[in-house]
Amino acid sequence: MKVLLIGSGGREHALAWKLVQSDLVTELTCAPGNAGMAEIAAVAPVAADDLIGILALVQSLQIDFVVVGPEQPLALGLVDMLQETGVKVFGPTQIAAQLEASKAFTKDLCRRYNIPTADYGVFTDLTEAKAFLKTMTPPYVLKADGLAAGKGVVLPETLSEAEAELEEFFSGKFGEASNTVVIEEFMEGEEVSFFAICDGKTAVPLIGAQDHKRAFDGDKGPNTGGMGAYSPAPVFSEADRETVMETIILPTLHGMEKDGHPFTGVLFAGLMMTQEGPKLIEYNCRFGDPECQVLMRRMQSDLMELFMAAEAGELDKAPAPAWFDDTVVNIVLATKGYPGAYEKGSAIKGIDAANDMDGVVVFHAGTKSEDGQLLASGGRVLNVTAQAGTVRAAVDAAYKAIDEAIDWPEGFCRRDIAKAAL
Numbered sequence: 001m002k003v004l005l006i007g008s009g010g011r012e013h014a015l016a017w018k019l020v021q022s023d024l025v026t027e028l029t030c031a032p033g034n035a036g037m038a039e040i041a042a043v044a045p046v047a048a049d050d051l052i053g054i055l056a057l058v059q060s061l062q063i064d065f066v067v068v069g070p071e072q073p074l075a076l077g078l079v080d081m082l083q084e085t086g087v088k089v090f091g092p093t094q095i096a097a098q099l100e101a102s103k104a105f106t107k108d109l110c111r112r113y114n115i116p117t118a119d120y121g122v123f124t125d126l127t128e129a130k131a132f133l134k135t136m137t138p139p140y141v142l143k144a145d146g147l148a149a150g151k152g153v154v155l156p157e158t159l160s161e162a163e164a165e166l167e168e169f170f171s172g173k174f175g176e177a178s179n180t181v182v183i184e185e186f187m188e189g190e191e192v193s194f195f196a197i198c199d200g201k202t203a204v205p206l207i208g209a210q211d212h213k214r215a216f217d218g219d220k221g222p223n224t225g226g227m228g229a230y231s232p233a234p235v236f237s238e239a240d241r242e243t244v245m246e247t248i249i250l251p252t253l254h255g256m257e258k259d260g261h262p263f264t265g266v267l268f269a270g271l272m273m274t275q276e277g278p279k280l281i282e283y284n285c286r287f288g289d290p291e292c293q294v295l296m297r298r299m300q301s302d303l304m305e306l307f308m309a310a311e312a313g314e315l316d317k318a319p320a321p322a323w324f325d326d327t328v329v330n331i332v333l334a335t336k337g338y339p340g341a342y343e344k345g346s347a348i349k350g351i352d353a354a355n356d357m358d359g360v361v362v363f364h365a366g367t368k369s370e371d372g373q374l375l376a377s378g379g380r381v382l383n384v385t386a387q388a389g390t391v392r393a394a395v396d397a398a399y400k401a402i403d404e405a406i407d408w409p410e411g412f413c414r415r416d417i418a419k420a421a422l
Contacts, residue, residue: 002027003304004058005041006048006078007069007340008034010332010365011289011382014296015069015303016041017363022304031057036351036364048073051081058087065089067307072294073176074265075101075147090307092265092285096256099214099263100285103182104145105118111279113255116281118184119271126170132183141184143282144169146177151223153340189274190327190420191281192236193229193291196249196269197306200262202315203253204306205245207298207323208236209291210420215339217379217416225380228417229290230329230391231298235273244271244278252283264310293363293383294328299326329418330385330400333411335366338379346410348374348381354405359387359397362406381411391421 003025005016013036019025019039019282031054044061046053049072054099056065066082068074068091077094092095098105104122109115118141133140140162144152152174155161164193192247209231215221248269257265268284268291287295296303300322309318335342351374354362363385366378384406386397395418402413 001025001064001153002062003029004061004066005069006030006054006066006073008032008048009070009289010363010380011287011292013037013363013365014067014293014383015067015287017145017361018296018299018303018398019067020070020301024302024304024308025094027059028034028233029061029063033320035367035369036362038369049076049342049379051076051078054078057080058082062324064086065308065311067091071097071100071147073286074177078127088268088310088311090265092263093261095261096265096283098281099174099252099256099267101147102145103143103282107182107285109252109255109259115251115280116277117132118187120182120184123181123183124179126166129166129170129181129183130163133159133166136183136185138162139186141186142169143165143182143184144174144406145180145182146174148174148177149225152177153223174309176301187272187274187279187281189272190235192233192271192273192278192306193288194236194244194269195269195287195291195295196239196245197310197315198253198263198265198267199310199315200254200257200264201313203243203249203267204229204318204321205249206295207231207320208233208241209288209294210235211288211291212414212417217414222339224334225416226288226290227332229288229294230327230394230418230421231294232327233421239334240273240278244269248278248280265286284420290330290332290383293330294384297328297385297387298324298326300324324387325392326387326389327391327421328385329391329398330383331398331401331413331417332380333406333408333413334380335376335378336410336412342379343410344375344377345377348376348409348411349407350405351382354384357397357401357405359394360401361385361400376408380408382406391418394418395422
């Protein structure tokens with residue numbers, strides 16, 4: 001089967017790494033891909049948000065099945081367009097992808113179907129938003145309604161800071177994404193990322209992970225797309241997984257079906273483990289990045305088999321996914337300056353040496369190959385994953401690869417990944 005994978009980040013490299021292990025995949029093409037993906041699959045210079053270019057690529061290569069990695073093409077309606085032309089594709093339709101593309105859409109769904117989440121208000125008017133803010137207690141949670149590359153959430157500590165942030169939101173801090181603002185109550189607890197594969201009627205639970213969103217050690221600095229992750233997360237038990245399926249995932253799936261837009265794809269629940277039990281922070285409609293990298297390392301099953309069953313609406317007939325018991329840690333190496341301004345084009349060495357180390361696999365994100373050199377071309381550049389029997393061994397192996405094998409002076413990483421598990 002000829003498969004096209006859309007995307008170019010660390011998540012997509014991990015998906016490509018897993019897909020090429022499947023006997024069902026005879027040929028894999030990645031668009032636009034990165035330098036790491038080019039080592040294991042064909043790459044095509046078509047941007048993930050170029051829907052017309054993707055359709056032309058599908059037709060020219062006679063692609064049998066498309067896997068969509070990032071959220072942007074889902075929100076733009078890539079799945080709808082491919083389905084209309086008869087192409088099999090794994091991912092939600094444009095209206096179903098509103099679970100990620102609109103936080104207000106998701107909050108309203110939670111209210112309709114009694115899905116546990118934070119109290120909230122949705123606003124398009126600054127004066128009304130400020131008035132609602134005064135009914136809340138600090139710290140405050142302000143969210144851009146639309147897609148903001150994982151950075152559209154701020155947590156002001158004081159009312160004056162929150163009011164100033166609201167003014168920035170409505171002045172276009174996150175572009176059109178913050179034309180509508182969601183204000184939520186602050187929830188106490190530990191955050192967990194949980195994933196399920198859905199086919200519109202059936203949801204198959206995957207596993208949980210914890211990620212690190214802040215740029216610097218000790219959860220300091222600005223929010224990022226994610227600086228590291230690990231799985232399993234000790235804070236998330238088997239009983240918690242069952243509770244989340246019963247109270248959050250399945251009510252969402254059934255609610256979406258009842259509302260006339262069934263959800264097929266990856267349902268990624270950002271959870272807060274509160275004293276009252278797990279509550280939904282927000283949904284994403286694709287695998288997390290950097291969580292996908294640890295999930296793919298831990299998965300024993302055939303990923304393509306799951307995708308095909310979901311697309312066909314036959315997940316109820318698919319075998320339950322199997323997992324390695326080992327811990328997998330992912331440490332993100334980013335360009336200095338990220339998530340603010342940073343320079344591109346610095347040379348990276350030592351990836352092969354890192355991959356030769358026991359238990360280590362390096363997934364590329366913002367990389368490109370030029371004149372025989374590997375160059376940094378983005379903010380988050382490399383994902384150094386390590387698999388081992390204990391959390392400590394996995395953490396030590398990943399940092400050893402960074403310190404002893406990878407040569408990239410322009411990069412930085414957090415030094416406290418998986419600290420909570422240790």
